[in-house]
Amino acid sequence: MRDEINPAPQAADSEVRQFVTFVAGNQVFAVDMAPVQEIIRVPEVVRVPLAPPTLDGLANLRGKVLPIISLRRIFGYPERPADDASRAVVIDLGQPLGFVVDRVASVVGVDVRQIEDAAGVSTTVRSELLRGLLKDVGGHAMIMVLDFERLIAAEFAQAARAVRSAAVAGLNAGAAAGADDGAAADELQLVSFEVAGQEYAVAIENVQEIVQMPDEIVEVPHAEGHVLGVMTLRQRLLPLVSLRRMFALPERAADEQSRIVVVAIGGAGVGAAVGVVMDSVNEVLRVPLSGAEPVPPLLAREPGMADIARICRLDGGKRLVSIIDAASMFRQDAIREVLENQHMQTHMEEDTGNGRAGSDDEEQLVVFRLGQEEFGVPIDSVQEIVRVPEQLTQVPRAPAFVEGVINLRGAVLPVVDLRRRLGLLHAERSDRQRIMVFVIDGVRTGFIVDSVAEVLKVERRAIEPAPCLSAEQSRLLARMANLEKQKRMIQLLDPRHLIAEGDLAQLAGIEV
Incomplete structure (x- = not known):
């Protein structure tokens, strides 16, 4: 389902540059290959409240939060739902961003003499958003080369600042790393093996050891399909x-040639390695870095190629070796879950002790819905949750954002529609709606939500900063719980910023 494009290295004196060309609206555009990480289906x-209107929303890309942006909306083209041809071009501008295009046309090599300055050329796109023009390329008289850094600077001020900060950090890190580069950087050392x-x-730095198949594998209930179970290896x-x-290949029973390659997937400690069952292990290879090529875009679309980082051509091209990106394929959180489930079954008393320690590693949330x-x-920010009465009492001279007030056990409670506060469309009242009561700087305030879903414990490692898309969004929705296994992203709201400081005094003074 993923069409990966990895930039090919270019010689410093090359006169040919590579571009990805794509269509948005009725226009053909291009982007330099260098910042393109991959191309994926939409x-x-x-959906993120308070974000710029050109943002479609946030997606989960292999455990990372990826903003998805509509190029049609940026350029004011008519809306069109995504179809089988639509793609998101993932561009790394300090942080990855996915730009939705109608279709990707091709990857083209362009002689630098065919690239012209966009200044003074009349196009449907503002010239300051263009890096240049490609003339007579790919059957097109003119292709506009977009400047995505300026695009996000215009549409996403907060994201643009984050990109600039990341770029500076990257330059500093690159300079430090460059000082330590040695001859080893010119070659890859690999452990090769065979499957189907x-x-x-x-x-080789990711391989801890190679062992034979065990006599017994303990199955783990509710594990992902590719997980066989667990074995004991030196206690x-x-x-x-x-x-x-994982690659959707036919099943085959293990035999005497089968081996387990123990691959490191994280830092030290329990859960930092996974055993990968192979048909056989071949040899240790030393391959020049120049001999490892990015996966061709057409091959990257095939099942089983999603987690292949590069391909080596050996023996004059007769032997192809696919290099697996262990970091992305073997997700550490999924493996930890297998270990934790097994630990729960076999060591109940120890698990109780771990529960006490684990409480510091979890955050308890009240999850609610607004639309989908x-x-x-x-949970400690919620004072209580009550039903929405049939009618709210209107108060003269109350702030405009207050829907009304209710009598909550003898006290006046101002009520705000959270949809309205977040700039979402109004929804008709329903039996599922609830009022969540928060205390904000000593002022009790109720907020109407569409429904309250559950109380959920989330591991703190699953909570990460949300992409900065606007000033207000970055204050109010600064974090998100990225529950990759459950295919859920929960936007975490900070109640302290729900009411502006100047409005709190008005709320405190409301009387019936």
Whole structure:
């Protein structure tokens, strides 16, 4: 489902540059290949309140939050739903951003003499958003090269600032790393193995050891399909995964040639390794870096190629070895879950002790809905949750954002429609709606939500900063819980910023 494009290295004296060309509206555009990370099908998104209107929402890309932006909306073209041809071009501008286009046309090599300055040329796009023009390329008289940095600077001021900060940090980090580069950077050391007649490899620094298949594998209930179970390896539990299952290849029983390659997927400690079942292990390879090529875009679309980082051509091109990106394929959180489930089954008393320690590693949230999107607040910020009465009492001279007041056990409670506060469309009253009561700087205030879903414990490692899309959004919705396994993204709201300082005094003074 993913069409990856990895930039090909270019010689410093090359006169040819590579571009990805695509269509948005009736126009053909191009972007330099260098910042293009990959090209994916348009994913499902979580809508973000208070974000610029050109943002479709946030998607989950291999555990990372990816903003998805509509190029049609940026350029004012008519809306059009995504179809089978639509793609999101993921461009790394310090932070990855996905730009939705109608279709991707091709990857073209362009002689630098065919690139012209866009200044003074009349186009449907403002010239300051263009890096240049490609003349007579790919059957088109003119292709506009977009400047995506200026695009986000115009549409996403907060994101643009984050990009600039990341770029500065990247330059500093790159300078430091460059000082330590040695001859080893010119070659790859790989452990190669075979699965279903195809040769694969993993970087040798990620391989801890190679062991035989165990006599017994303990199955783990509710594990992902590619997880075979766990085995004991020198007094520790090692999760086992099947590469055949991951790549949707036919099942095959293990035999005497089968081996388990123990691959490191994170830092030290339990859960930092996974055992990958292979048909056989071949050899250790030393390959010049120049001999490892990015996966061709057409191959990247095929099932089983999603987590292949590069391909090595050996023996004059007769032997192809696919290099697996262990970091992206074997997600550490999924493996930890396998270990935790097994630990719960076999060590109940120890698990109780871990529960006490784990409480510091979890955050308890009240999850509620506005439309199809899920939001959450820390449970200790919610004073109570009550039904919405049939009618709210209107108060003269109350602030415009107040829907009305209710009598809550003898006290006047101002009530605000959270949809209105977040700039969302109005919804008719329903039996599922509730009022969540917060205390903001000593002032009790109720907020109407569409429904309250659950009280949920979330591991703190699953909570990350939300992309900065606007000043107000970055204050009010600064974090999100990215529950990759459940395919959920819960936007975390900070109740302290729901009411502006100047408005709190008016709320405190409301009387019936």
